[in-house]
Amino acid sequence: MSQPSLSEALCGVVRRDLLLAMRHRSDVAMSIFFVVIVASLFPLGVGPEAAVLRMIGPGVLWVTALLACLLSLGRLFTADYLDGVLEQTALIPQSLAVLVIGKVFAHWVISGLPVVLLSPLLGLQFGLGGDSLGVLTLSLLLGTPTLSMIGGIGAALTLGLRGSGLLVALLVLPLFVPVLIFGAGAVTSSMAGIGSEANLSLLGACFMLSLAFAPWATAVALRIALE
Amino acid sequence: MLQTVALSGSRGQRQLFSDVSVTVRPGTLLAVAGANGSGKTSFLRILCGLLSPDGGTILWQGKDIHQLKELYRAQLMYIGHLNGIKDELTPIENLTLSACLAGDDSSGTTVQKALEAVGLSRPVHVLPTRVLSQGQKRRVALARLWLSTRPLWFLDEPFASLDAAATTYLTQRLQSHLSNGGMVVVSTHQEIALPSDSVQHLGLTQ
Numbered sequence: 001m002s003q004p005s006l007s008e009a010l011c012g013v014v015r016r017d018l019l020l021a022m023r024h025r026s027d028v029a030m031s032i033f034f035v036v037i038v039a040s041l042f043p044l045g046v047g048p049e050a051a052v053l054r055m056i057g058p059g060v061l062w063v064t065a066l067l068a069c070l071l072s073l074g075r076l077f078t079a080d081y082l083d084g085v086l087e088q089t090a091l092i093p094q095s096l097a098v099l100v101i102g103k104v105f106a107h108w109v110i111s112g113l114p115v116v117l118l119s120p121l122l123g124l125q126f127g128l129g130g131d132s133l134g135v136l137t138l139s140l141l142l143g144t145p146t147l148s149m150i151g152g153i154g155a156a157l158t159l160g161l162r163g164s165g166l167l168v169a170l171l172v173l174p175l176f177v178p179v180l181i182f183g184a185g186a187v188t189s190s191m192a193g194i195g196s197e198a199n200l201s202l203l204g205a206c207f208m209l210s211l212a213f214a215p216w217a218t219a220v221a222l223r224i225a226l227e
Numbered sequence: 228m229l230q231t232v233a234l235s236g237s238r239g240q241r242q243l244f245s246d247v248s249v250t251v252r253p254g255t256l257l258a259v260a261g262a263n264g265s266g267k268t269s270f271l272r273i274l275c276g277l278l279s280p281d282g283g284t285i286l287w288q289g290k291d292i293h294q295l296k297e298l299y300r301a302q303l304m305y306i307g308h309l310n311g312i313k314d315e316l317t318p319i320e321n322l323t324l325s326a327c328l329a330g331d332d333s334s335g336t337t338v339q340k341a342l343e344a345v346g347l348s349r350p351v352h353v354l355p356t357r358v359l360s361q362g363q364k365r366r367v368a369l370a371r372l373w374l375s376t377r378p379l380w381f382l383d384e385p386f387a388s389l390d391a392a393a394t395t396y397l398t399q400r401l402q403s404h405l406s407n408g409g410m411v412v413v414s415t416h417q418e419i420a421l422p423s424d425s426v427q428h429l430g431l432t433q
Binding site for chain 1 (some may be wrong): 276298
């Protein structure tokens with residue numbers, strides 16, 4: 001009898017989603033383009049005052065990362081739902097919550113990781129220093145997967161509904177707020193010289209909490225959507 | 228052996244079927260027939276565990292499928308109305324990933340043989356699935372049956388969009404699965420050319 005191991009199933013889900021992302025390069029490029037454009041236009045709009053740019057930089061970059069995640073959430077489950085791949089996934093003899101982790105990981109690689117990698121470059125535009133750039137990257141490294149996991153719940157809850165894009169935003173934005181506050185706060189604290197450990201720890205706690213509960217909640221929402 | 232005991236199902240407020248008790252033994256095919264909207268798809272989805280029944284029990288080897296969960300899912304293969312394949316991927320990629328996720332043999336040779344078994348020639352294997360016809364897409368989805376080693380198959384209108392040749396390939400595959408002790412539940416509007424002693428009929432009426 002055939003039964004995939006957990007790692008086989010997880011790798012299969014990630015591989016499929018990354019392969020699909022490679023075939024939809026424009027969608028991936030759109031997320032990166034959005035982040036780069038927004039983060040680059042802000043300094044032009046606000047003006048060359050270095051102190052102002054340094055002050056708003058962490059918040060702007062974090063909001064940009066958050067919006068980039070929100071924009072790409074629509075792609076997380078909708079296509080799979082429409083072409084029947086989701087019901088095939090739900091019938092894989094492994095925990096759907098674990099398979100959800102695979103899908104969310106692929107989503108993060110496509111939409112979150114590029115933001116993390118680009119963040120030092122984008123931070124330079126706001127005059128952030130070496131330490132602050134490091135904290136910014138670390139905070140995004142912890143925060144963007146959390147956003148993807150929380151976003152997954154919203155995407156699953158609104159699957160198959162009309163106008164789901166707006167509904168997802170309404171559902172997940174309140175849950176994104178703590179991540180945004182701790183993420184931007186970590187960079188601001190680092191710039192103020194009061195240490196970023198507290199904010200990063202809270203961000204880490206958010207990550208662990210979302211890792212523990214979000215996949216399970218998403219899996220339940222997906223099963224309801226399939227009914 | 229798959230058994231339903233007093234199974235009833237509905238969609239929204241509408242009762243589709245009730246008190247359906249049927250047994251599918253190894254080597255037999257259950258052909259579910261009924262008018263459009265009579266609940267054939269819902270019946271199959273309930274048997275797979277994708278939908279919850281209103282009442283009744285589904286037993287696999289004497290145990291409730293809702294208790295077996297993953298153990299039951301490891302025994303079944305479901306091909307629904309939707310093909311469950313990605314238009315952006317080639318038939319080879321679709322089948323390889325699908326076999327990998329099902330824990331079946333996903334080697335290149337096996338996958339190619341499965342695609343050839345449903346009558347898809349090699350040049351088609353590497354085209355994006357979106358450029359294929361509906362019938363060819365259905366063949367790609369059905370090629371999963373040639374890779375599957377699971378005993379219980381649920382097929383929702385598998386003959387839809389298929390030409391005569393593909394219908395023959397599929398019928399032969401069903402025949403070989405049944406002769407190996409497999410079980411099939413299929414919703415269909417057409418007669419299946421299989422020995423009558425291996426086919427049971429279930430008519431769903433509203």
